[in-house]
Amino acid sequence: MPEVKMTVNGKPASGQIEGRTLLVEFLRETLGLTGTHVGCDTSQCGACVVHVDGKAVKSCTMFAAEAEGAEIKTIEGMAEPDGTLHPIQQAFQDHHGLQCGFCTPGMVMSAAALLAENPTPSESEVRDYLEGNLCRCTGYHNIVKAILAASGQDVSRIAAE
Structure with missing residues (x-):
């Protein structure tokens, strides 16, 4: 082999x-x-x-x-060696962007790629980018909110769902 x-x-x-x-x-x-x-x-x-x-x-x-x-x-490889979460991982935690967690690794990796390409995406750009990632638990709302928060945008006006 x-x-x-x-x-x-x-x-x-x-x-x-x-x-x-x-x-x-x-x-x-x-x-x-x-x-x-x-x-x-x-x-x-x-x-x-x-x-x-x-x-x-x-x-x-x-x-x-x-x-x-x-x-x-x-x-x-996303978190720091000391266990400190990557800002995207922290945003998923802070904004309840996960439930069962099965899709979360793929969502976080996709979000990191998106933010590398487009540091301040709009909500519709985030939703479009995640088209190839399926989540059967969250309804995507809080995932999108977490990604927007990780980009440094104000998400205080986005209602919790």
Whole structure:
């Protein structure tokens, strides 16, 4: 079996893979990074979003071999080493942007990609960007509010739902 090498959350990572091994499987099963979730196996839900060389990617759509030499960031790499939450994670907590939490890693990773591209998105831009991320619990309202808050925008006039 071939070996794949990449940098994951700032650290070198490698492992033996079969050619058909998906990036999400490599992250979860080989590296033990189980924060990246598998929700649908069809690239529809967005629970598996990670950053590959700075771009949001559904890791169930990419073979691990395609990530050879890449810089990968997962939800485990978002918080500071001392456990301090990333501002997006803190905003999700502060604004109740999660319920069961299954979609949350993908939502946070997508939100980080959005804010890197567009630091002060409008509510409609946030909703459009999250189109590929499914949540069956929250109704999205508080997720959108959390992302807007993480961008530094005033969300005090947005009603709690």
